[in-house]
Amino acid sequence: MNQVVKKRVAILISGRGSNMQALVAAAREPDYPAEIALVISNRPEAPGLAWAREQGLPTVALDHKRYESRPHFEGQLQSLLELSRIDLIALAGFMRLMTPDFVARWYGRMINIHPSLLPAFKGLDTHRQALSAGVRISGCTVHFVSAEMDAGPIIAQAAVPILCSDKEQDLAARVLTAEHKLYPAALALVANDQASLRETTVVWQSFGAAGINHPEALFSPSL
Template sequence: MGKKKRTAILISGRGSNMRSLVEAARADDYPAEIVLVGSNRPNAAGVAWAVEHGLSTVVIDHKSYGSRADFERALQSALDSHGVELIALAGFMRLMTPEFVEHWRDRMINIHPSLLPSFKGLNTHEQAIAAGVKIAGCTVHYVRPEMDAGPIIAQAAVPVLSRDTADTLAARILKVEHRVYPAALRLVAAGKAACVDEKVIISSEVMETGGLFSPTI
């Protein structure tokens, strides 16, 4: 395979999706190399895990900066110093400025715990249960300036059961997140998920395998 894409993962909390990406990237044939884990919160549990597993880390506390632009300049400096080519947001709880998003256009991806465009923002599982939907899930997408918006790379669905609470539904979705995110990053890093007219086109060789993502019911 060719040169692996140098990838940064940005987190704000425990980083469970970060862990799934790191584990996937250990494979010799995986097209992304995790070269940096960054966080805007000094006490994020995921940072400690990353350090324990020998990953380069950086903490840039957004509270130490007078503006979002100042914070992003510090973040960009860290990304540049590690030669980052792709960014994977994994529970990164900061909205980026349009300027930062455009700089990383089609090189920054995010995972959201709903089947976008439904249930954007926070409390997605509560929203799904309140709406009475029978299927929920997760979405990996290219990042755009609008919150939880952008061309969809991959989705996976799980059933919403009548006895579900927000916690039980979240746990069921998280299991598929840990499979879908590494698969989606593989596509992006390998150049097999092209964004054309704000829609993602998956390369024909992937599609010929029958596709990667389907409901679990």
């Protein structure tokens, strides 16, 4: 039997990395098509970096404040990714905008998760934006990273209800639960080439998605 070659993934974080933890947990399953080969944080004090070290994962603290420019920082980042033979990048709360040159180099191989149903409520304070707008459904989106913030081609989404009693923290918690299911599923779709990027369009292979069995959220593709 031929052994499946797993895609090598680098996770980039800036904080506690709860989505990173969900990806790491998923990658521990024998049939998951990706392995977490590197965790990088631009903030050396990030709690998620300490957690990753405790899990025995290769980690690097790449303090962006030590670099004179974004291209200088990204040059060092690129060197680390090449040394670790990285195939895919997963951004998990990485609070740095990438330059167009870096995005172009990794276009179709770098994904991000955003806590809204894009293209609605881009940027920060997404839950406040959703509550202020009075929408009744929110959620999260995994997308390929493009040069424009929160605007890349969409891979997968999960929708969750907004309740009349919701405060920001209530909605954030409900969306985060969906994120932790959606992100590992979306990364798997990319890692096994079931979802790939052709110019600005996500191209799908048949993946036999199961029915929707999560009453608290609607996932697309279904999980």
